[in-house]
Amino acid sequence: MDSRRPNGPNVLITGTPGTGKTTLGAELAQRTGLNYINVGDLAKQEELYDGWDAQYQCPILNEDRVIDELEDTVNPGGNIVDYHGCDFFPERWFDIVFVLRTDNTILYKRLEQKGYTGKKLEDNIQCEIFQTILEEAVDSYNKDIVHELPSNTSDDLEANLDKITNWVDEWKNSH
Ligand code: DAT
Numbered sequence: 001m002d003s004r005r006p007n008g009p010n011v012l013i014t015g016t017p018g019t020g021k022t023t024l025g026a027e028l029a030q031r032t033g034l035n036y037i038n039v040g041d042l043a044k045q046e047e048l049y050d051g052w053d054a055q056y057q058c059p060i061l062n063e064d065r066v067i068d069e070l071e072d073t074v075n076p077g078g079n080i081v082d083y084h085g086c087d088f089f090p091e092r093w094f095d096i097v098f099v100l101r102t103d104n105t106i107l108y109k110r111l112e113q114k115g116y117t118g119k120k121l122e123d124n125i126q127c128e129i130f131q132t133i134l135e136e137a138v139d140s141y142n143k144d145i146v147h148e149l150p151s152n153t154s155d156d157l158e159a160n161l162d163k164i165t166n167w168v169d170e171w172k173n174s175h
Pocket residue numbers: 015016017018019020021022023024110151152153154155156157
């Protein structure tokens with residue numbers, strides 16, 4: 001057992017909205033027994049906000065409060081954290097980082113289905129085209145622990161579940 005992470009590894013799943021973080025993260029939690037944390041949902045429940053973004057018509061995340069709220073859960077390990085950003089988490093929190101990637105046409109349809117329109121829809125597509133979250137992850141964490149995963153089809157989902165489940169098993173065997 002790893003004395004720093006008695007409950008297992010911490011896995012970050014990040015990527016543009018609509019790339020499939022919640023779908024993957026929730027199923028992964030079922031398969032691995034790790035604790036699933038959806039940062040967006042947590043922020044909503046606990047109102048971890050700091051003002052209102054008039055351009056995007058959404059509340060602004062209070063990142064410090066998110067960290068305070070999660071610190072005691074994340075420190076002992078054993079978590080899957082899902083969020084569409086990654087540069088404000090402490091680097092020491094994560095043992096591995098997965099960045100989900102989706103082709104533009106597929107992402108466009110998924111975001112439309114989620115009710116995204118206009119500037120919000122276009123900006124999220126741009127975010128994926130410019131690999132914004134991938135670059136954020138590579139800039140924020142050791143490159144060796146950052147992995148890009150295709151997330152277009154149900155076969156991709158299965159492959160990603162297998163890959164991460166195997167990684168978690170190996171981590172547990174070697175710690
Ligand atoms: P996110 O949490 O990144 O915003 P989501 O998990 O809510 O994304 O997924 C958005 C939609 O896409 C949802 O209808 C499920 C679907 N989806 C997710 N991953 C997929 C995959 N690998 N193949 C096909 N559809 C997928």
